Amino acid sequence: DAGVTQSPTHLIKTRGQQVTLRCSPKSGHDTVSWYQQALGQGPQFIFQYYEEEERQRGNFPDRFSGHQFPNYSSELNVNALLLGDSALYLCASSQVGAGPTDTQYFGPGTRLTVL
């Protein structure tokens, strides 16, 4: 049973560029959440996708956008990159209504460096 997968593993971009990160959820999961983790900090919630719609959003600017596909995979897009966008971007998948054990499983992350 494949877990959550993310691509690419590492990425280097320059300020002003745009980036797309990809995530495939764990088998059987229908919800994808994205988090940004800066060095030395805990992950910060960016947004969550369910049924191909953004269901919740954290305190991130509109430069951060996403998409969920019919197969539940998801993309995170960041436009006009800033140096401060350098971080580990984590994707987490879950199953809505799975009961007491519902929780989020994280992928290995994409490490983005903005120069």
Added chain:
Amino acid sequence: RKEVEQDPGPFNVPEGATVAFNCTYSNSASQSFFWYRQDCRKEPKLLMSVYSSGNEDGRFTAQLNRASQYISLLIRDSKLSDSATYLCVVAFSGGYNKLIFGAGTRLAVHP
């Protein structure tokens, strides 16, 4: 004030020691509570959920005090493999929902 606050750490303990991590959360509407473990440059992994009655999983014991908005994690008989960052996490509803993380407490277990 941060929504979830943890002991700053790092904690440096010898093998076999008992170590306790504390965490407070600011929003009384929080419904679900977790401890995640994160190894260096890896993704967070669920260590255990935390229930109001307290719960134990082997050497790990988690406690929740809703009145004080306080969560704890106790690790007994520390192993070298317990060295990691421990993240205190809350959610407003189910665990599938938006997770709010503390900054983490680093634990280093030495021989």
